[in-house]
Amino acid sequence: MLFTLPPYSFTRPDLLLLLGILPLFWLWQWRAFRSLATFVSLLLHSLVFGCVVLAAAGLHTFQPGAASIPVLMLDLSQSLTTSQRQWMRTTITQQVQPTADTPTIVFAGTHKQMRWQDAEALLTRPSTDLQRTETNIAAALTPLLQNEPNRYIYLFTDGWEVGPQAGSEEPNHTDTNNGATHLLLPLLKAHGLKLYPFPPPPAPAASHVALQRFDVPPTTASGESALLRVALDNTNSEPVRGELVVTKRDKEVWRQSVTLTPGASLLTHPLVFSADDSGLIPLRAIFTPSTPGDDANPQDNRATAWVTVTAKEKILLLSAKAQDNRYLERVFRGRGLGVTAINVTDQPAAIGTLGSYKAIILNNVARNRLPATLLTSLDDYVRGGGGFIMIGGEESLGLGGYKGTEVEHILPLTLLPPQKKDEPRTAVMLVMDTSGSMRREAKLLYAKEGARAVAQNLKDKDYFGVIGFDT
Numbered sequence: 107m108l109f110t111l112p113p114y115s116f117t118r119p120d121l122l123l124l125l126g127i128l129p130l131f132w133l134w135q136w137r138a139f140r141s142l143a144t145f146v147s148l149l150l151h152s153l154v155f156g157c158v159v160l161a162a163a164g165l166h167t168f169q170p171g172a173a174s175i176p177v178l179m180l181d182l183s184q185s186l187t188t189s190q191r192q193w194m195r196t197t198i199t200q201q202v203q204p205t206a207d208t209p210t211i212v213f214a215g216t217h218k219q220m221r222w223q224d225a226e227a228l229l230t231r232p233s234t235d236l237q238r239t240e241t242n243i244a245a246a247l248t249p250l251l252q253n254e255p256n257r258y259i260y261l262f263t264d265g266w267e268v269g270p271q272a273g274s275e276e277p278n279h280t281d282t283n284n285g286a287t288h289l290l291l292p293l294l295k296a297h298g299l300k301l302y303p304f305p306p307p308p309a310p311a312a313s314h315v316a317l318q319r320f321d322v323p324p325t326t327a328s329g330e331s332a333l334l335r336v337a338l339d340n341t342n343s344e345p346v347r348g349e350l351v352v353t354k355r356d357k358e359v360w361r362q363s364v365t366l367t368p369g370a371s372l373l374t375h376p377l378v379f380s381a382d383d384s385g386l387i388p389l390r391a392i393f394t395p396s397t398p399g400d401d402a403n404p405q406d407n408r409a410t411a412w413v414t415v416t417a418k419e420k421i422l423l424l425s426a427k428a429q430d431n432r433y434l435e436r437v438f439r440g441r442g443l444g445v446t447a448i449n450v451t452d453q454p455a456a457i458g459t460l461g462s463y464k465a466i467i468l469n470n471v472a473r474n475r476l477p478a479t480l481l482t483s484l485d486d487y488v489r490g491g492g493g494f495i496m497i498g499g500e501e502s503l504g505l506g507g508y509k510g511t512e513v514e515h516i517l518p519l520t521l522l523p524p525q526k527k528d529e530p531r532t533a534v535m536l537v538m539d540t541s542g543s544m545r546r547e548a549k550l551l552y553a554k555e556g557a558r559a560v561a562q563n564l565k566d567k568d569y570f571g572v573i574g575f576d577t
Contacts, residue, residue, distance in 0.1 A: 117163070255298035470497055
């Protein structure tokens with residue numbers, strides 16, 4: 107973009123800020139103002155520095171010599187926006203100041219030669235005869251080699267040549283420095299033609315909001331929670347308000363009003379799949395801005411993701427005490443299993459049909475606490491492919507009364523009935539002197555404590571007695 111200071115312009119006006127160093131340099135060399143010689147030296151150094159800065163900033167003028175008639179070349183391809191073509195028209199009329207008869211070449215895929223008076227109208231409404239989907243700068247420059255030499259050529263283009271590749275219908279984007287135009291530049295120089303390219307300022311970014319990503323877990327189980335992630339990108343300079351809607355099989359499962367700040371935004375939401383969800387399920391996310399003008403391309407505001415939902419395998423966990431299941435239930439749920447934990451003492455009728463469970467676990471529960479129908483159906487359940495686990499304890503296996511039942515037939519072991527063991531009893535008889543002499547120096551108290559210590563080492567079934575005598 108050119109910064110104008112009539113009748114001169116600069117290609118890098120930002121470098122003019124370096125001229126601010128001169129006042130600091132003068133303050134540093136304030137002693138040079140005391141004598142004429144040092145002052146002249148300071149002035150010359152400042153002039154040299156100023157000339158270097160002006161040269162680096164690209165000081166130039168559009169005005170050619172009086173004997174030279176410029177040639178205008180205008181790129182009218184679709185790669186240039188309406189605002190860029192308006193910049194070309196303003197720059198030419200204010201800086202170049204051509205006459206109505208100034209020779210002008212308008213080009214895109216093809217080119218035409220005409221007067222500026224006729225070409226100016228095409229900057230507003232380009233002709234479709236120019237094949238505006240392509241750009242061929244080299245073809246437009248070639249006829250100039252046949253004209254008179256020593257002329258100025260003002261080339262207004264974005265600098266990209268677009269055309270079909272040989273043997274292909276796909277467009278080919280080629281930088282002018284690497285395409286056919288690059289080979290043509292030495293011929294233009296040899297012919298005395300001076301080419302001045304003027305690229306228009308970049309087109310302002312269009313207001314745009316895009317749904318960049320919609321991520322869901324590839325697989326999950328029914329009854330489980332899956333985290334949905336939606337990434338949105340707002341290229342506007344201001345926040346954009348809108349609404350995000352996610353549907354599952356065309357049924358709304360998430361609706362959220364959001365305000366998107368400029369840049370990227372990430373929205374998350376947990377979604378629980380019901381027991382009816384199974385197979386490959388589509389999820390669709392759509393973002394709708396509150397103001398349609400905030401998004402130039404609403405087609406990229408939607409995305410579809412697929413998730414495979416599998417039925418969760420369930421197990422039946424039976425126990426006589428609720429506290430017996432507190433650790434097992436946590437472990438099974440952590441492995442992604444559905445757990446139905448039942449305390450048969452309080453809920454004997456809540457067991458239901460065994461066929462709905464993948465496995466049945468008896469956790470230290472006695473036989474007499476289970477429904478009779480459960481025991482009779484266990485054998486058929488296991489033969490049909492169901493899993494069965496029995497956890498031992500003081501009320502399980504042989505101790506729980508399962509000897510000779512259907513459970514013993516299922517288990518790969520032989521149960522033993524409770525074993526009775528006769529333990530011998532111990533009898534202790536203490537003979538203790540209770541005469542008056544034992545009251546001296548607390549002798550009787552020591553004898554009593556010794557008797558208590560002996561009694562504490564006996565079992566409940568043992569015998570214990572004390573005989574006192576007086577001398």
